[in-house]
Amino acid sequence: MEPQKIKRRRLTAGLDENIALLKEIFGQDTTIKIRVFENQKNPRVRCCIVFVDGMINNVLINEHIIEPIMLNKFLHKTDHLLTDLREKVLFTNDIFPLREIDAMMSELLSGNTLLLADGFSEVLVLSTRGWSIRSISEPAAEKVLQGPREGFTEALIINLSLLRRKICSPDLQYEFMTVGRQSGTKIALAYIKGIANERIVKEMKRRLKRVDIDSILDTNYIEEIIKDAPNSPFKTTGSTERPDIVAAKLFEGRVAVLVDGTPVVLTAPFFFIEYFQSNDDYYSNFYVGTFGRWLRILGFCMTLSLPAIYLALVTFHQDLLPTRFLLNLSEARLGLPFPTLFEMILLILVFELIREGGSKVPANFGQTLSIVGGLVLGQAAVEAKLVSIPVVIIIAFTGVTGLMIPQLKSPIIFMRLAWLILASVLGFPGFMLGVIALLIHLSSLKTFGIPYTSSLSKTFAEECQDTFIRSPWRRMLVRPSYISPYNHTRQVPQEKSQDNVKEKAEAKER
């Protein structure tokens, strides 16, 4: 039956008519089960439960719904039968009444059970979800050496509970919405009241309400629709599968969007420096964390610029190369038929093909792929004088450093090629123009109204503790004020803490 027709229909007081209506709505769908039963003592109390087979907890239905109604000795068909059932008979933790057909369908299809009673045009919705879900495990793409190993799952309710366990505070707010006209996907907007920026919360709600699409199967659907700069390759919302990361971001004033059916959670706003922050940084020594961060930043810079700089120097500015290096390069390029630009593009393409193939290939073929890719293509291409060794090294190094930050994959691919072309046309000045264009683009991006490079262009030393360096925790006293100006203090300095002051006073007295 068409959705518009469903909306116009109403339940009647007759149970049989209602059952007929439901059968009409669901057509030939045999997963929708309708079970009619009546009270043993008083057969006039006729009820019917409707549920989706495979989505419910059978034990719950049998023992907590059907059995109590059937065996109850005191049930009578009165005007307040449904109230009695809700308050005195049924053993489920969540029951509420509904009248609208489309809301009923939504509840039914999300794993709840509908209880219809003869003589009532209202149904009771009973919480009976019980389908199999994936167990909580560490996300494959966000592993840590030290730290929590929980990851979100596809069930929204589990995810909400995981987050609740990290933030045991009544200030943690959840606001629920449904998006997706056909999919009816439930999403939850999470934030910490008193810390989160209310403007951002409002803006997020406004954007989510504007999402008008058939289905939402992953957070990326929402991410792309609500993005600040749709054409930019850079993200303006973060995504993660780890509850500890979401909790940390909420504590900084961000908001999170959890979507049912996917373990990926969106966080907003998202700044450029967050690409280089890893939860490993916070779970290990701050020296190690800082060094790791520098490596990632260096890797990012090298993966973007190394091919372009090499090409510019080798084809335009040979006088800037050290003489010995130039002579070795000249020797390496002897007899090669293709220009350096072509070699580089070819090798980048080959590397991307291998990477793409490697991400899809079953584990059994992984070794074969690495042998073919590495040895055959690389070695054989050099020996066949198709490409030169320095270019192979450059591209291999570029590829490896590009994998350090998977989230930057799309901007890296695009910009690396663009800079390569600019360098091939205009040499090092062309490369600089590419750098300028990137920096201007980053400087002009905003994420939910806040400049994208806010964290990089801060001047208050207190707030630069978590950008290029990961300061020790005892120094990170304030939350970033560019995200939220509320509740700025994260921790009290140890010297000024109440306990410390008291201890010192006592020591003085002694």
Place this chain on the structure above:
Amino acid sequence: MKSYAMPFPEAEKSSPGRLFRRLTAVLILISIPAVFSGCAEVKEINDMAILSGMSVDVDASGRWEITAEVVNKTADASPEETRRVIRSNGSTLGDALENLNFQDSRQIYFSHAKTLVLSRYLAETQGVGPVADYVMRNYKTRLSMDLLVSDLPDASAVADLSSSSSGLIYYDLEELVKTDRQYGACSPTKVYQAVNLLKESGADLTIPLISQRDDRACLAGTAVFSGDRMTGSLDQDETLYLQLLQDHLENAHLVLPEENMTFQVMDADASFRPVVSGGKPALNVDLKLSCTLSQAGRTVTREDTETLSEKLSQLVRSRCGALITKAQLWDADIFGFGKSMGGLTYDFSTLPVTVNCEINLKLGEVHR
């Protein structure tokens, strides 16, 4: 109330933004054939003949001859095959250098040329001026090339010498100059330094002199210029004292043959004091050396320190004095006395110069 609401991406239909995007798209479409049609004249490294250095000769008729060494490396090349010598000539220096482009199928690349060798005849007749001028005017040749004067019959003979390390004689010469400078054997001069000395007053130019020992190049002293013409040459020993007087001495050794002793110069300092004596300007040269006895032919004790210091001081004074006299004969102020004379009017060739030398001598690790 102000709203920070970002315009929803679908709703953004601002015409300037759309116009800009269209213009950008058109520009990209136009530039793609421009990029890939090869209108940008890029050059690959293997399309260039890298010049390591060159020698410049001029014959009696005024015809210029250039001999250059081009790098010709391949993976399996023997030392003889890593280089190729090309020659060209012309009625002017520029003409000869441009004709060099016709001697190789690849484009001649000058930017990595490290040394420029002039023949003695050229240095004495035409001078350094034309060569330095060409290098200054053309960006393709580097200002930091080392200038050398060849003591061989022709500068082109340098290209036929054997290389001791890199296989390329002109790169070897650069290394030779760099290494020997550390031992006080030469005073390197780069093109821009030569131009500076030629332009300003108060100092004259010196350029290292190279010669041949067996079939390899070696430094043979220093060529002395008055103005931009070569007027004479100094041997290796005199070059050491030249370095001392120019305050460039880093590391050298002094010898007292009669004592069979060698001294290592650890530190040297030279300063000039103009004085007026009898109404006439004169110059005092004050030298301060810190030396260490590095080899002794007999037992040396602390009591010998003063004697040895005096002998060393005498040696330095006499050698410096002789060198200054020689330079005055050539009227070549290669020490920079003129820069210290201030506004005094003087004639360098007759300027009375007194050399004072103070030696601070240490006897080294072993002493009694």
Place this chain on the structure above:
Amino acid sequence: MNDEQFEAAIEEQQPKYQEYLAFVYFLSSVFFLGALIPFHRMIWAGILMGAFLALPFLYGVHKLIARYGTGKSLLLLAGLLSCGLCAVTLYCLSDFLAFCALQELPVWFFPAAFLLCCVYGAVRDIYVLERFSKLCGPVVLALLFLAVCSGISKVRLSLSYGFFAWRDFLAPSFSAFLAGAVFFAALFFAEGLVLLTIMNAKRKTPAVFKDTVRGFLLSAFFLAAAYLVTVLALGPDVFEMLTYPIYYPPGLTGTAEYLERIEVILLAVFILSEFVKTAVCLLTIKESLLAISRRTSMQTQ
């Protein structure tokens, strides 16, 4: 916290970027002027003198703006000056690159691409340019510092000994030195006027002048230091002969045996600073054209 307070909190963070913008903006003034005017060995002193000479006039402009606001006539004047500065900048930059870096390409190729890039930057707001300057300002500073240090390592004082002798100090002529100082004062004043006008037209923060002066003096100091080191490294006479002398010292010889020919870092400094200058000038031209068109439409109404 209400909307106004939040906006003020964000705004409060903005003023500190102005000094970076001013630093990068003024830095590009002098690099390529060799294409137009011959350099004097005392150019470094001329730059410093010109900077201090220009300061009182810039202060006057600041007071004028503070009192009367950025009126249409001031915007028009700034627009005209920007046109001149843009044209000179592009000409000098193209000449430099055609001579020193991109000899093989057609002369118009890079300027066209560069102008396109500057337009891309100029259509954004001044805040974007400020953030850009904040991002690349420290990098420019570090690269310039590296170039100056590299130049210092090439200084041979005996070569430049004559430089310290008073009679050679100001050769060939004292009047050339004075003319240079006045020229730089005028140049800095013109650039400062453009920058102050556009910053005040786009922003309402009163702390513009102080931060601008800080950035301006820092860039003047670094320019002076770079040129002084260049004079000492190349020698005064060679310095005066060359068109773009500042480009040479980092490439003279190797530094520490492995860092050879690092004039590429100066190329990066040049292009970044020229971009900021040209983008600010284009932004000013845009604002002045908008001011004219507003006035014209009001008159026709």
